Amino acid sequence: MAGSSLVLPMVLWGHQAPSHCISCLLLLPPGPSVLSGCQDGQLCLWDLIQPRALLFGHSSSITCLAKASASQDLQYVVSASESGEMCLWDVDDGRCIEFTKLACTHTGIQFYPIPGGSQGRLLCHGHYPEILVLDAASLEVLYSLVSKIAPDWISAMTILPSQRTQGDTVVAVSVTGILKVWIMGSEEGRMQDAGEEESKPIHCQQCRSISLCPSAPHSLLVVCSQYWRVLDAGDYSVLCSVSSGKQVWSGGEFLDPDTVIVWNEDGNCFIYKLPASCLPASASFRIDVGKAMENLIPPTLIHVLLICPPVTGFFSGLLESHPNLLIQGNSSGRLSLWSIPLVASLSLQEAFDSLSPHPAGIIDQLSCIPAFPDPLRVTSSVYIPIHGSLVCGREDGSIVIVPATQTAMVQLLQGEHALRRGWPPHRTLRAHRHRITCLLYPHQVSQRFHPSFLLSGIFPVFPLSHPSIPSIPIPLFPLFPLFSPIIPPSPSQYSHFS
């Protein structure tokens, strides 16, 4: 809502929790709280395990989240979206401190603290052939790590702490399967692009993650969709390799120097014990280097977590020592038992259902249909500040115009008036037979358009101020649904819709 100088953003909540298809996660100690990013572009902050706040700042799917401060006191987090937007958030109060938009999409961000300082850098990779180094406080691009040999998009990256006197190394794998190494030397006087130190094809197509064992940084775990491999962090030779069979790996980490956990796209996790040839402490370390892939000693699968096909039973509250016990028997006669520590799970919808009183919704009280539990859904809406009205398109094709302030009142002030049928005063326009996919108010985008025009759905135009005039259907290209207008900058009589 906009007054003469004050703009007050306002969200109208309904009974239904907003959709939150989670696309990435970040755990924030010491709270602990969890930040989740979703495909609609919102972030949700969970205080284990109650949702605390929804953060609005992105217009498209969140691609990655990363910590953005070195100290524990400052809870800064950076988020990036499909459309190249980046936001820096203060997680304590949910404020967006910094916003920037680049032309390229980031698919991964890692925080890199500058040794001996409170400042930090963000290393970003994505749909571009470099690694961009950004200032973590201003989100300004400082310089980039470029490839001289076969540059291509970077699909995964990790930072290895410095072994000797030289600086920390950045190890990345490009989409064509070439491993690249950069040295993050001292930054003094180095604000220009740096070429890679090493470039070696490791034939890892569709690399999903690359990670290092924190306690023994001698081996690297590279997870690709079809297989995962352990590499020697010194010369990047393959120590062991496991192919995925039919499933698709999506990530993995070291648990110990000799155990790794790998998970796949179906949500199953696997824990493997690595063979001796992968362990630097062992006498047989590297005995397999140079052998053909199929001759390497395979790691032993020691645990499969939460796999579906075998028979699984869950027994809760029966044993005092293990309140939640998962027992699984598979076709080979093996019985496995897990004690699941109770880490709660809660969906946004459950959190919404537990609220009292319930959120009022936008126009829920106008949309109740006898004999149906849920009100008619609002499928699109637009706020028109100069009329002070909120226009809602519904799934049955009707459009409801209500005064925005009164709708906001229902949201903020509980009272009898909110329950009265037919309140607030409204006007309903009926011309469509299908759900309204979008509502556009062209005057808001450009002064060229007459303030009385409202564009709805795909076909007709309604003149807003004159309900007596019939709607004017204008056929637009029917192939793709309409979402937003793009108005050419020069004064022209056409506008484009996409």
Add this chain to the structure above:
Amino acid sequence: MPPCHRCLRCGGALMPAPAPVLCCPQPYSSSQSPSSGIVAALTELASTGAGRRCSGVVAAPCTGRGRVRAQEEEFKWLLQEEVHVVLKQLQDILKEASQRFALPASGLGGAVKQENFVLSTSGTDQVKGVLTLQGDALCQADISLKMPRNNQLLHFAFREDKQWKLQQIQDARNHVNQAIYLLMNRDVNYQFKTGSEVLKLMDAVMLQLSRARNRLTTPATLTLPEIASSGLTKMFTPALPPDVLVNFYINLNKLCLTVYQLHVLQPSTTKNVKLAGGSILHNPGAIFEFGNQRYEVSHVHKVECVVPWLNDALVFFTVSLQLCQQLKDKISVFSSYWNYRPY
């Protein structure tokens, strides 16, 4: 009143939909006629998958519970059979598109064909460029420029050791490969359980495809100082004269070369001038600052040449986007019908 139900398998529309919801992809019709290779590829695809017609017609009673059951059956068929047919078609088309980019898949430097393109305009012969494209890199370039003042002919070429990568091509190829990867993860054995699952997949594929298309259709907007400081100016032998700037990019299906001729502005005349911002093509008269010196663009020459396989790829992108949207339409016919309530 909901309209009467008709069989979706044989092309009948359940609702007065804007387009028939189930049909093979329309032959591509556009102002640019597709090259002959692509016609052959699309015809082949049509004969294997898309031209298939429904043989069995489900007789759907128009009333009550029978109608609901018939629809449930049909929705099940859509999820189990039809979706996979479309996904296969999409995969075939996109693999065809990906092959057009003709890049080595493993980065091992397999032999990629070199193609020569002659860039010129029909009217004047002020600028002529002969460019050699190898995958996504320009490995040779010969530019001749006739100076307008004294008709002196300048000639410069890439240094032997230099290549210029066209990032637009690499990005488009990577986006297509990501779309193919998304489709391959849902092979014939995968069972779709809900319509929204299919919609999500289609949205993800369409996002990659529109990104791929947009990378080719919208070149980067650069400021003149960015062009002046880019590595491209240092790639030529003999070196470019200080008053000449060049830029290469892809615009739609064309490989473009722009040459800017500059003159230095005297410090006294440069009060209150507006510096030029970012643009794909700068006009004569644009003023910029570079190296403590102000320059004005005096002449702009743009020459271009159609790259046939880029044209093919763009056609494939459009056809695939249409297929995705049609599948989304088919799915949403059901969801909108099931949510439908008389008010």
